[in-house]
Amino acid sequence: MFDERTPGDLLRDIEESLREESMVVARRMSAVAGLLWHRTAEAEGVDDDDPSYALITGFARTCAEVSAAMTLPPMSASRLVSHAEALSTRLPEVARLLAEGRTDWRTVELIITRTELVSDDLIAQLDHSMAERIIHWQHWSRRRIINAVDAAVRAIDSDAAKERRVTADNARHVSIVAEPNGTARIRGSLSAPAAALVDKRLSEMARSVCAGDSRTTDQRRADALVALSDGRELACNCGASDCPTRVTAEPAAAGGARFVINVIASQETVDGRSEQPGYLEGYGVIDAEQVRQLAESATFRLLTAPTTTDAETLRYQPSAAVERWIRCRDLTCRFPGCDRPAWTADVDHTLPFNHTRPSAGGLTVPGNLKCYCRQHHRLKTFYGGPHGWRDEQLPDGTVVLTSPTGRVYRNTPAGAELFPQMRPACVEPQPRKHSRHRERSARVALARSRIHATRHQNEQTRRNNRARSDEIDVRKWRNNMRRTLLVFKGGDASTSPWCSWVNDPLEDEHISADWLPPLPPAPTPDGRASTPDDVPPF
Structure with missing residues (x-):
């Protein structure tokens, strides 16, 4: 051991x-x-x-x-x-x-x-x-x-x-990086004078509360940054009515700037009947308790699969309901590896919209729309075609992208992965008694089943990519044998019975993206696998 x-x-x-x-x-x-x-x-x-x-x-x-x-x-x-x-x-x-x-x-x-x-x-x-x-x-x-x-x-x-x-x-910049424990880390770079001013301001606000405040200095500095962004002073949490430094936690006066933060969650989670996690724009997955805390002062908007009229499907710009559904379904740019948020991305037509005759194809419906960030939207638009990037969208929102070299990448919508209710075939879940253990077990089982399904798809994609590469190598090898025959025999055909393919014309050394490997050869009568005879005749 x-x-x-x-x-x-x-x-x-x-x-x-x-x-x-x-x-x-x-x-x-x-x-x-x-x-x-x-x-x-x-x-x-x-x-x-x-x-x-x-x-x-x-x-x-x-x-x-x-x-x-x-x-x-x-x-x-x-x-x-x-x-x-x-x-x-x-x-x-x-x-x-x-x-x-x-x-x-x-x-x-x-x-x-x-x-x-x-x-x-x-x-x-x-x-x-x-x-x-x-x-x-x-x-x-x-x-x-x-x-x-x-x-x-x-x-x-x-x-x-x-x-x-x-x-x-x-x-210089400031960025917010999600942490796996329900918090986020602020990273940035400021000029030395500006950093000194921010540091001094946070320290001053942290010292402004009375001695009965229960928070540590670091906690008060963190809360001071939130208060500073909200345009108010740091409130003391001692709870005493006669606190000499008592400041209300009310935000800035009415008329100031308001910020919208999108949170996606199921109705059961908001009502406390489910522990299904939610999704916070700009951060990621948050637990059900945090969803309910945000819901106390939030404005609700029901999110359902939109229905489009005939006039809306023939219009280039999607309706507000369709656009909101697409962004919530995708959550991020749909290009492989890209994590830019869908709320700042472009809504792209998978089948291009026909501006001359809209009814001819490329309708503005959820099954033909997805989110691409501006960089990848331009890439798909101006570097597409047979020798560029090509995409296909399946009914469940899955996007299948084919690269210029013929490699295939499947990308499922992140929102539908987190919220099965958004899937087309999803049915309304039956109400049941709340059980934290059962909810967690169900989420783990669902996540494992998705991992197994994705693993099979990825393995098949890798197998096809390897087969495409091997097929190109074999064709190049055969063409090289044919050129060698031409050098040795000056154009005369080979009379060897071992591999008659050497007399065939040169093969195309480029294969299409939809090429699939042939089935394995049938076994010989003695039970052994048959193999082609590729021995050159000279």
Whole structure:
């Protein structure tokens, strides 16, 4: 029951796996860079009458395919492609060390990001300098590596170091990241003076309550940020009527700005008859108790599958009810790996709307509508067709996307996954006595069944993709045999009985996206599987 290897052997395995990981990352980055150059050449060769309007750059094409293949959000895919481009064009010596396993990806990524502002005429000198020194940084901390790279940048290109501060100030931002425990983490970057002002203001508000307040200083600072965004002072929770610092928790005066936050939940959850979780726009899944807390002061709007009139189906812009249903059903952009919210996305017609004769197809109905963020909407519109991205929408809202290389990706609507009531075949659940244990068991069983169903679909997709790749390789091999026959026999047909296909014309080395692998051959009379005879006749 215990591993018989010594600690030295185990550490040796850890070190070896780290080297192998570096080599795998280098191989992946090289492949991404190669795809980027291919798509860039393809995009530059397009003869477009209005490139500023409809051009999909090679970088955007590459990001879309990498995002789908690796299930990455758009920003992560863009960063990956950018790093691959930097290694290929700006830091080839560093990339070589990574491919040899002589450094790790953590160090290489720091070098890429800290040298991105170095001018092109000086980056080769810096690349050579980093390659000579990087092999001695194996046991350095992250901060020490950053200091060494920054010092090298200042010595070679001092203007780049100055520009980094300006660029960092221009990149200031605040983002909200969902946590799995019903809270969220605020991340951001501010200029030093602004950060000092915010910090001082929060501390001042945290000290404004009386000594009877039960919250810690950190809790009061967090509540102060909420009060500050609501335009009011921090309220004391001591409960005393004669509190000297008593402030009501009422929001700003009427007439101020109001914010709308969409929350999706079942009626049973709001009424307390179910523990089915809800969905909070901009955050994600929240538990039933949080739904009921928000419902105390919320405005309700019943969400049901919309019915469309004949006039509405022939109109390009969907009705408010249809658009609301589509956004709640999808929750996010439907492109593989994209997590941009549906509330800020475009509503796209899967079958294009026919503006000349609307009744000819592309109707404005829920079964033909889905959400795409602007980036992927442009990709589908201007980089579609037989050699681009193609999509199909099934009656249950599932979107089947086919990439330019023939890879197929299935994407089910996230809202229907969280709320089975939104599925077309869903029936109204029977009322039953509330049981937290039964509700949780049912949710777990449902989630497991979905995982098993999705696993089978994904396995079939991977099997078909592998079969397509193998079929192309076989066709290339056969064509190579036919060309070899032409070299040896000068156009004369082969008389060998072993593989008559060598006399056939060259096969097409491109296959369509709907190509499926043939069924396996029937077994021979002796029970063994028959195999084709592909031995060349010369």
